[in-house]
Amino acid sequence: MIVKACALALLIALCAFVLRELGWRGAPLFCIIGALGIITLILPDISEAVSLFSSLSDEYGASEAGRSVLKIIGVGYLGGVCSDICRDMGEGGAASAVVLVTRVEIIAIALPHFLNIIRLGGELIV
Amino acid sequence: MKRMVFAALICVCAFFLFPIFAAAAEEEEILSDFESVIPSNVELDMDSELSQQIGIERVLAEIGATVGASSGGILAFFVTLFGFAILISSCGEGCLVENGTLRANMSVGASTVAAFFIFSSLYGVLLSVKEALLGIVSFFSSLIPILTAVNTASGAVGSAGTQATNMNITLALLERLCSDALLPLAFAMFVLSFIGSVSDGGVGNIASAIRSVFMWGIGIITTVLAGIMAIQSVVASASDNAVLRAARYAASGTIPIVGSSVASAVGILSGGMAFVKGSVGGGAVAVILILALAPLLNLLLYRLCFSICIFMLEFTGSAGGVRCFSAFKSSLDAVIAVYSMATLVCIVELVIFLCGGAKG
Numbered sequence: 001m002i003v004k005a006c007a008l009a010l011l012i013a014l015c016a017f018v019l020r021e022l023g024w025r026g027a028p029l030f031c032i033i034g035a036l037g038i039i040t041l042i043l044p045d046i047s048e049a050v051s052l053f054s055s056l057s058d059e060y061g062a063s064e065a066g067r068s069v070l071k072i073i074g075v076g077y078l079g080g081v082c083s084d085i086c087r088d089m090g091e092g093g094a095a096s097a098v099v100l101v102t103r104v105e106i107i108a109i110a111l112p113h114f115l116n117i118i119r120l121g122g123e124l125i126v
Numbered sequence: 127m128k129r130m131v132f133a134a135l136i137c138v139c140a141f142f143l144f145p146i147f148a149a150a151a152e153e154e155e156i157l158s159d160f161e162s163v164i165p166s167n168v169e170l171d172m173d174s175e176l177s178q179q180i181g182i183e184r185v186l187a188e189i190g191a192t193v194g195a196s197s198g199g200i201l202a203f204f205v206t207l208f209g210f211a212i213l214i215s216s217c218g219e220g221c222l223v224e225n226g227t228l229r230a231n232m233s234v235g236a237s238t239v240a241a242f243f244i245f246s247s248l249y250g251v252l253l254s255v256k257e258a259l260l261g262i263v264s265f266f267s268s269l270i271p272i273l274t275a276v277n278t279a280s281g282a283v284g285s286a287g288t289q290a291t292n293m294n295i296t297l298a299l300l301e302r303l304c305s306d307a308l309l310p311l312a313f314a315m316f317v318l319s320f321i322g323s324v325s326d327g328g329v330g331n332i333a334s335a336i337r338s339v340f341m342w343g344i345g346i347i348t349t350v351l352a353g354i355m356a357i358q359s360v361v362a363s364a365s366d367n368a369v370l371r372a373a374r375y376a377a378s379g380t381i382p383i384v385g386s387s388v389a390s391a392v393g394i395l396s397g398g399m400a401f402v403k404g405s406v407g408g409g410a411v412a413v414i415l416i417l418a419l420a421p422l423l424n425l426l427l428y429r430l431c432f433s434i435c436i437f438m439l440e441f442t443g444s445a446g447g448v449r450c451f452s453a454f455k456s457s458l459d460a461v462i463a464v465y466s467m468a469t470l471v472c473i474v475e476l477v478i479f480l481c482g483g484a485k486g
Contacts, residue, residue, distance in 0.1 A: 053209060056205065056206075056209060057206060057209065059202075060202040060203075060205055060206045061202065061206075062206045062243050065210075065239050065240070065242055065243040066206070066209070066210075068239045069210060069213045069214075069236045069239045069240065072232055072235040072236050072239065073213055073216060073217065073232060073236060076217065076223060076228060076229070076231070076232035076235075077222065077223060080221075080222065080223030080224065080225055080228050080229070081222070081223070083225060083228070084223075084224055084225075099225055099227070099228050102228055102231075103227070103228065103231045106231050106232060106234075106235040107231075107235065109235060109239075110234070110235040110238040110239055113238055113239045113241075113242035114238050114242070116242050116246070117241060117242050117245050117317070117320075118317075120245055120246060121245075121313040121316075121317060
């Protein structure tokens with residue numbers, strides 16, 4: 001798979017170089033689409049790892065927490081990559097907005113667990 | 127006339143020897159009382175050799191049984207914790223997300239969820255620690271009358287009074303510690319340490335300051351308690367020894383013909399009670415050790431899980447994960463310290479009981 005990814009990256013870089021030399025202004029967009037294509041190559045492996053972790057956390061009674069951590073990391077990566085793409089395209093405002101939304105989403109996922117800690121603590125004290 | 131003198135001598139002997147025979151019967155009674163207060167989950171046979179039952183083999187067997195019984199739960203905890211550590215470390219230095227703030231948020235979010243998992247897993251452990259401490263307190267409470275009876279029967283009335291007072295004070299302290307302080311303190315430590323680990327600000331310093339003050343407090347209280355009890359016991363023992371020696375001297379000097387026999391009988395009685403004292407004291411220490419060992423081992427195994435995961439997180443350079451797991455580890459240390467202190471105070475009391483009293 002790494003050979004495929006490298007070959008695809010080299011091809012995209014070559015095409016983007018040629019398109020830029022020809023004066024086509026859509027070269028960055030072409031690069032971004034190509035990069036997304038490269039990322040899709042590793043999706044089957046990622047989903048396999050995620051399902052493995054999910055089954056492990058189910059087995060050891062931490063399914064909810066495991067899913068939440070995976071969600072946080074997934075949301076973080078998605079938001080991070082998206083904001084990087086926006087910044088590469090010169091759209092700093094959109095990039096900041098994506099980061100903000102991602103941070104809020106992460107807090108929204110983590111907050112119920114924090115409240116659960118407080119609830120458990122209350123039970124422990126009373 | 128001779129007959130009258132002989133009869134009078136027999137009466138005097140009976141007067142002095144009757145308490146000795148009564149005390150011999152009391153020895154049996156004390157041992158059976160002690161056997162009746164031993165908790166049902168502790169197997170200790172007072173009829174067979176005590177030293178063999180509380181030797182290193184027994185301790186190793188208890189450790190093996192504890193590890194065997196709790197290995198499944200701890201292994202599951204370790205595997206899940208390790209999984210969380212791997213996931214948290216993916217938000218560390220090697221993370222593909224270039225935005226530092228977002229990366230920090232991911233790390234904090236993942237640490238919060240992991241903290242919930244850790245806290246809910248340790249919840250049961252903390253409750254079992256509380257139960258174990260209450261078990262020790264209950265056993266110690268039922269032991270006080272027996273220990274006082276042993277001291278009184280061996281003639282150490284002063285020691286009996288002093289030690290009973292000390293034991294009651296210790297018991298009250300331990301009960302207060304179990305019911306009011308241990309779990310709230312553990313929760314406060316967990317929360318403060320966790321917030322300190324994710325906020326990277328002054329809360330962490332407050333948590334560590336509270337922890338260090340608490341640890342110092344525990345050390346000072348334990349030392350002061352042990353010191354006061356030891357001094358009181360030494361003084362009371364000296365006084366009891368003086369009284370017993372005076373009684374023996376008086377018996378051998380004032381009772382004609384059989385006086386020395388009475389004095390020897392008092393010595394034999396004292397030796398017999400020393401045996402009972404050794405059996406009860408040694409047995410009580412063994413029971414407390416057996417009761418305390420399983421939860422302590424569990425806590426230590428959980429601590430080991432944290433240590434391994436922290437090592438892994440340090441290796442991958444995830445500072446947030448290291449801080450979060452270290453916070454939980456140090457809070458667990460505080461719980462271990464409280465638990466060990468409570469057990470240690472009980473054992474010190476019993477050792478003072480064993481060493482104190484009248485030696486005849």
